[in-house]
Amino acid sequence: MVYERDAEELPANKKVENVQAELSRFVQAQQTVLQNLQKLQAKALQEIGEEEAAIFDVHQLMVTDLDYVEGITNLIKTSNVSAAYAVAKIGEQFAQQFAKMDDEYMQGRSADVRDITNQLLVVLGEHRRNGLHLTKSVILVVDDLSPSETLCLDKSKVLGFVTISGSTNSHTAILARTLGIPAVVGTGRVLPEEQSGTLAIIDGNKGLVYLDPDLATQQQVVEQQEEEAKNKEYLTQMKGLPTITQAGQKIKLCVNIGQVEELPMVERYDAEGVGLFRSEFIYLGRKYFPSEEELFVVYKQVAASLKGKKAIIRTLDIGADKKVAYFNLPAEENPALGLRAIRLCLMRPRIFEMQLRALLRASAYGKISIMLPMIISLAEVQQAKAILERVKENLRADKIKFDPEIELGIMIETPAAAVISDLLAAEVDFFSIGTNDLVQYTLAVDRQNAVLNELADVHHPAVLRLIELTIQNAHKQGIWVGICGEAAADTSLTAQFVAMGVDELSVVPNQVLTLRKLIREL
Amino acid sequence: MIKFSFVIQDKQGIHARPAGILVKTAGQFKSAATMHCNNKSADLKRVFAVMSLGVKAGMLVTVQVEGEDEVAAKAAIESCLKSNL
Structure with missing residues (x-):
């Protein structure tokens, strides 16, 4: 069903005679909206939770914000306009101000300004929009929904909704997720009106809308729904169980993540830690190097949020396919074989030291390990260790606390590192095999x-032999070894890796429980 | 007049919810309260102004309070920053 709203034009700009009357109309409308918001807040508190209800608290502050209120009352007084006109005009000004901010989250706040402005206009009799009266179950298609409207949706009738504008960052999208209503937000495209009343499917996970789906698509979606239901079953069945084979071999299952936002996945999928935290994102999408303080804030958050579980943070892996302008790196013919990762860090020790210092400081707040990428020689490891020791000395001199037992490991992702893994094992606390690069460089x-996709086969005996050699050499020196490349989640290899004696597999979060089930059956 | 500084730890910066909490806290006192960040400043009793500062994680904010109850106001705002941001 397509629910279209009348275009929201500015109320007529007619000169009013009685300015005082318009001022008091505004004040009354403000009081009414405030009372409504208090009721909504109470409803949200009861139905969803404190965190989500807080937005209605903010809306109350917005309706009474002095800049907003003075803007409106001044406009009424100086231009002799109606309360409705002044509210619409000033509301739009504030909404535009947020829309122009450089941060996506703040841009999304213009929707909140429009929400409260509209509520005032409804009370002032300018907009008629007081809930939907639905008689049957529908997928709602609307230009946009405000948080208050989303909360008031009749959950027994609304199967899901699609909005043309709005962002996934909006409170509407957040509310939909919390309420468990499938939603596709901000399609940017108006759906053809003749589709109203016909069959449609929405996939809130992928953000897809299928209009008039054929039988094959319908079947596919039903299968997908069943698959998801099954996955949910895994979640409940496998959660809390140890990852252990029938023969009693224990495997540690961790997750690979690259964003702070993904940290809750560790708990959600019951992973035993973070096996690979890619630290590049802090450096990407900005104009200059992050400060030590910025790095520290992020690492500390990682350390503190895992509640005693370990996070292995990989030091900077910039270069190759990940280029950052402010590093001023020269163009290279073969970037994959060029100045990247540990090579760059050793050549530009100031960058490396700052990252190590932030990592060490964060280690006082939880369990962190440091991992060096792209190692090819013993000398690189020794140089990096010397820098790490120097940074530790400086921290001691500055009386800044850190974990003196912090583990240092390396990625085994070049054939060179795998072949000399016996020598490298004597220098570090652990290995993590990066299969993606190992495949690329070996083959x-x-x-x-x-x-060349088909040639990049991790099943190639040369790759598997290097993995086995690495595991054997690690165990001879008494250090543990994990696999953190894509192959770690490849279920066709799990039995082989377990037989080789791998200690840890680190995978994308939604594969953890699938692997646990598989390993428990081995 | 009292001044103090704080580095924002929350990864989302001063987003809507903590902005609301800050404004409510500042609003309980008679003293004027201003937040400075990024060469901009905002009246801590005005939610749109505080949000418009666009304060992000890792940024340093300076708060200035002035008035008869400035000591209590400073303490309340500081603890509000510490526990929410």
């Missing part, structure tokens, strides 16, 4: 070249 197959 001389460019990962970026789609034509």
